[in-house]
Amino acid sequence: MSAGTEKIDVIVSDIVKVNDLVTRFEFRRSDGGLLPTFSGGAHTVVEMKDGDITRLNPYSLMSDPMDQTAYTISVRRDDAGRGGSLFMHQQVKKGDRMVISYPVNLFSLDLRARKHLMLAGGIGITPFLAQIKQLSRSNGHFELHYACRTAALGSYVDELTSGHPNAVHIYYDDRQQVIDLERLLDGQPLGTHVYVCGPKGMIEWVRKTAADMGWPREAVHYEEFLAPQSGKPFEVYLKRSGKRIKVGEHESLLEAIERAGVDAPYLCRGGACGQCETDVLEHDGEFVHRDHWLEDADRASGCKIMPCVSRFEGRTLVLDR
Amino acid sequence: MTIQFNDETFRDDYTFRNSPWAIKRFPFPFHEDSYMYSVNMERHRGGPKGSVYEKRFDVDEHYLSEMRDRALVLAEDPLRCQSLPHMTLAGWDLLELIMVAKSEDYPDLFELHRNGNAWRWVNKPMGIDHSFTFLDDATLPHGPMEYITRQTQGDFAVLDQRDDNLWMDAGMVTTQADWSLDFDIGMNFFEWHAPVPLAHEMGVFQRALKFLLNVQQGSPARRLNWTMTVNPLLDTSPENYHKWGIQKTELTPENVGAKQHLRVELQTFFRLPRSNALVFPIRCYLIALQDVVSVPKWGRRLHRVIRDLPVELATYKGFVRNRPLIVEYLSQFDDGLPTSDGVWPDLETEPPLRSG
Numbered sequence: 217m218s219a220g221t222e223k224i225d226v227i228v229s230d231i232v233k234v235n236d237l238v239t240r241f242e243f244r245r246s247d248g249g250l251l252p253t254f255s256g257g258a259h260t261v262v263e264m265k266d267g268d269i270t271r272l273n274p275y276s277l278m279s280d281p282m283d284q285t286a287y288t289i290s291v292r293r294d295d296a297g298r299g300g301s302l303f304m305h306q307q308v309k310k311g312d313r314m315v316i317s318y319p320v321n322l323f324s325l326d327l328r329a330r331k332h333l334m335l336a337g338g339i340g341i342t343p344f345l346a347q348i349k350q351l352s353r354s355n356g357h358f359e360l361h362y363a364c365r366t367a368a369l370g371s372y373v374d375e376l377t378s379g380h381p382n383a384v385h386i387y388y389d390d391r392q393q394v395i396d397l398e399r400l401l402d403g404q405p406l407g408t409h410v411y412v413c414g415p416k417g418m419i420e421w422v423r424k425t426a427a428d429m430g431w432p433r434e435a436v437h438y439e440e441f442l443a444p445q446s447g448k449p450f451e452v453y454l455k456r457s458g459k460r461i462k463v464g465e466h467e468s469l470l471e472a473i474e475r476a477g478v479d480a481p482y483l484c485r486g487g488a489c490g491q492c493e494t495d496v497l498e499h500d501g502e503f504v505h506r507d508h509w510l511e512d513a514d515r516a517s518g519c520k521i522m523p524c525v526s527r528f529e530g531r532t533l534v535l536d537r
Numbered sequence: 538m539t540i541q542f543n544d545e546t547f548r549d550d551y552t553f554r555n556s557p558w559a560i561k562r563f564p565f566p567f568h569e570d571s572y573m574y575s576v577n578m579e580r581h582r583g584g585p586k587g588s589v590y591e592k593r594f595d596v597d598e599h600y601l602s603e604m605r606d607r608a609l610v611l612a613e614d615p616l617r618c619q620s621l622p623h624m625t626l627a628g629w630d631l632l633e634l635i636m637v638a639k640s641e642d643y644p645d646l647f648e649l650h651r652n653g654n655a656w657r658w659v660n661k662p663m664g665i666d667h668s669f670t671f672l673d674d675a676t677l678p679h680g681p682m683e684y685i686t687r688q689t690q691g692d693f694a695v696l697d698q699r700d701d702n703l704w705m706d707a708g709m710v711t712t713q714a715d716w717s718l719d720f721d722i723g724m725n726f727f728e729w730h731a732p733v734p735l736a737h738e739m740g741v742f743q744r745a746l747k748f749l750l751n752v753q754q755g756s757p758a759r760r761l762n763w764t765m766t767v768n769p770l771l772d773t774s775p776e777n778y779h780k781w782g783i784q785k786t787e788l789t790p791e792n793v794g795a796k797q798h799l800r801v802e803l804q805t806f807f808r809l810p811r812s813n814a815l816v817f818p819i820r821c822y823l824i825a826l827q828d829v830v831s832v833p834k835w836g837r838r839l840h841r842v843i844r845d846l847p848v849e850l851a852t853y854k855g856f857v858r859n860r861p862l863i864v865e866y867l868s869q870f871d872d873g874l875p876t877s878d879g880v881w882p883d884l885e886t887e888p889p890l891r892s893g
Contacts, residue, residue, distance in 0.1 A: 222755040252754055255813040281811065318755040324813040326699050327623035350811075353672075354626070434700045483751060491751055 222318040223263075224251065229286060231310050238339065238371045239305055240278075242288045246313060250284035254319035256347030257439070260287065261317040261485060266303045269467070270474070273300040273443070274485055276342040276413075277319060280349040287316070290371060292339040298446055298466045322489055323413065323439035325350070330407030332358040335395065335422055337414020338365065341372060343439060344413065348380065361395050363387040363414070397425050411437045442487040442506055444468035447527045454478055454537045455497055469523035478537055480523065487525040494521050494535050501530010539645065542601045542662060548609075553769035553823065559598055560828050564589045564801050565880045566761040570841040572850075574736045578748055581759035581805050585881075589803055590759070593638040594689060595820065596646065601662055603690050603712070603771065610711040610772050611687075616719040617774075618683050620695070620707035627695050627707060628682030629672055630809035631816050635685045660688055682707055691803075691820030694718075696726075698815055703749060705729055706814075712771040712821045714764045714800060715855060720775070734849040749806060752815060757807040765856040765863070766800045769823045788859050793866045794827035797859070799839070826866060834877060834887040836870030843867060 230242035245251055254277055264271040275289035291304045308314070323343050325332060332351065334344045341362055351358050360383060364370035367388055376384045387393040401410070410431065412422040419438045426436045446466045453460050454473065463472040470492055473480045483491035487507030496519050505515050507522035514520045521528070521535070545552045555563070584590025589597070610617055620628055636658055640649035648659035654671040665688065669676035677684045686693050686709035695707035703726045710718035721729040726746050736742060752758055766773055767784045788796060803820040830836035843851075844864045851857040872891040877883050 222753060253810040254754070255811055258813075318753055319810070320753055321813045324698070327626065327697070327812065328621075483753075489751070490747070 223315050224318065226287075226314055226316055228308055228310055228312045228314060230288075231308070234290060234371050235369050237369060238290050238292050240288055240290045241304065241308065242279075242286050243314065243316060244286050251287055252318060253284055254281045254346075255321050255324050256281055256350035257323035257325060257343045258319035258321035258346070259323075259343075259484070260289065260319055262289070262304075263315040264300060264303050264308075266299065266307065269471075271298075271300045271303065271471070272482075272485055276323075276346070276439075278342040278345040281346055282350075282353065290339065290342050294443065297443055300443070320483055322484055323411070323437065325356075325411075326409045326435075326437065328407075329409035329435075330357065331405055331409070332356065333400070333404060333408050333410045334358060334360040335397075335410065335412040335414070335418070336360065336362045337412075337418040338363070338369075339371065340412075340414030340418075340439075342413075344411070345372060345376075347411075348376075352380075358383060360384045361387065361400065363389065363393075363395060363418070366390045397422065398429065401426055401429055401431065409435045409437060413439045416440055440486075440488070440508070442508075442525045444471075444485075444525045445506065445527075447504060448529055450501075450528050450530070450533065452528070453532075453534045455534050456537055463527070468525065469521070469527060473523060473535075473537060480537055482524060485524045487522055490522075492522055492524050494523055494537060495519060496521055496533065497536050498532060498534040499528070499530065500532040501528055503528055540596065540598055540600070543598045545599070545602045547602070547606045547769055547771040551768050551770075553599070553602070555824055555828055556598055560824065560831060561882060561884075562588055562597075563824050563829075564761060564803055564822055565829075565832075565835050565882070566763045566801050567838050567842050568878065568880050570838050570876060571845055572842045573847075574739060574741050577760045578745075578758045578806075579760070581757040581807075589820075589822065592642040593757070593805075594635055594642070594691075594818070595803070596639070596643055596690065600690055604663065604688065606771050607687060607709075607711045614776060617711045618686070618709045619718060619722050620680055620682055621723065624682075624695055624697065624707035624812075624814065625674065625680065627697070627809050627812035627814035627816070628680055630811050630814065631693065631695060632681040632685040633671070634807060634809065634816070635689050639689075663688055683709060689818075691818045694817040694819065695809075696815045696817060698750065698813055701750065702726055703746065703815060711774075713774055713819070714762075714766075714802065714821075715773050715775060715778070717775045732853075734853050735847070749815060752806050752808050754808045754810050757805055759803065759805040762802045762804060764800050764854040765859075766798045766823065767796055767859070769798055769825070771821060771823075785855070785859060788862055790862065790865065793859075793862055794830070795825055797826045797863055797866075798823045799826065799829055826863070830867070830870040832882045832884065833870075833890050834883050836867065836890065837872070837874065838876050840864065840867035840871035 225246040226243035227246050229244040232240045234240050259274045259276045261272050261274050277287050279288040291301050293305050294301045325347055336344050373386050387395055412419050419440050449465050450463050457478045459476050461472050461476045463469050481491050483489040490509045504527040506525040509522055510520055547553050589595045636649045639647040646661050650657040656671050657668045659666045692710045692712050696703040697706040705721045705724050708718045730742050770781050773781055801822045805818050807816050809816055829839055851860050
């Protein structure tokens, strides 16, 4: 049974170019009904039928969680990526029918927090947009620090600063504005939770700084979706299904397994949730682990792989699928 | 069909009875002639018509009497219902889930009229017609979780999800198999399961937690659990053990068929959308052994399961002392014939008891 298989048929009801890199898409149910409510921080997995390839990419929901008429996502164009974001930017038209998953939240607010301290980098702003809407309805206490490259690429800066002038702080890289993280963390009241979403380096910086300053691990929340990366093609034998498959250069191992008609579990498709963890039965070669789920011991054992983002280079790989 | 609600008690004079309809649809938990723990989860998306699995929240002939018993328990001990401050949103989630499900699944019994956040809830069996503002606590007589679970059969554990674990941070628990919400409140999944024997070593809880953390919106799951209870007591709580524990000494060969009950929990799991919490409804069904054995297949199988159960489990489930008496009684209904696979009664196809 694949997790995340609960699907919703939608129509692309609006497409808005936010800036040179980011475009916003709005989805409404094809049958005219209401969408499920969700919790701030949730994502949906969008199915993209790109010729023979079906891509399933996760995007954070940024609309008001209480608004059941439409969902919105923002997609940042990645010219060097495998093509999912380019497909969204170039192929998807208003009025198209698409399929998205029910909302899944791997980055939810800790509702015990007395204060929510949010740190966003670039397109990492999207989950916070929904969380801020959720918190605003319940008079939740939050503070956002949002780093963007330039004012021109600062998605949703105007809406955030005008809507929450005392809670939103913007930092532009090209003006050499940097979040003074140590000072910021040092001044927080007891019961504050920190949330970070942005590039890998930013997440590591925040987690390490907080840990060094004695913040409890449970009070530091992060979300980083890894996009699967391209790599050399490789062959895999799926022992349980008795199928030999080839993983293409621009295809993830999980996508290749699905293309072969084998039902494999998944949730986030970004190396974070652990749902697609797969047992390796035999291997002769090197793993390219890219997830942040497996423990070092799992990697060293050579017995596990996360097929949503990780790859393999070598002669033989046999999986229990 | 319109349900005829029983007027019955689960205490003192114990007038609780199952009708032939209730016996036939009883959620018999054993799919084979033996039992061991397993993470026996399946999706909760309906089931055979008339079965307890058909609706999201099963309503049966015991509804009104169970709600009266719950009110009595709460009047004596308000700590059976608790919700930590961060769980109020989850309480509203649960209220919405139950009101929507019941009004869709039982339109003749329940109605929900929504106009934005102005809601009107009609519970015909309980004579409730109440208008309130969704997400405004001040418009309900109790907190949202307490309000709706005073009108819904089964216990409810509302679990917060964080740090890759589940936390027992709210609940309504008055029909429990000897566990205490007041003791467990604030505990995580491993802490509240600590007393269960054997299963930890088998890795059952790691697997179960992993499954539960991934229960998704729109994809509820379910499983069954079971134990044994002397007399049809819903409230077998640690708090009241001094009242009901002693009743285990009152079994005799003459009364065991009527007094000893098989207690089955239909446990379901729903992701709550606004809070990302998980609600764990635990619905208790009771049946006297004399009613179990009216189904020949169930009589044969229950004898074999109870006879062969590991002693640790009989001890944990609290009937090791009475097991010889129970097995002796059940053995009369086991003629040694094979039983068909699965939990269903198979009344048309399974042979009647061969008189020995």
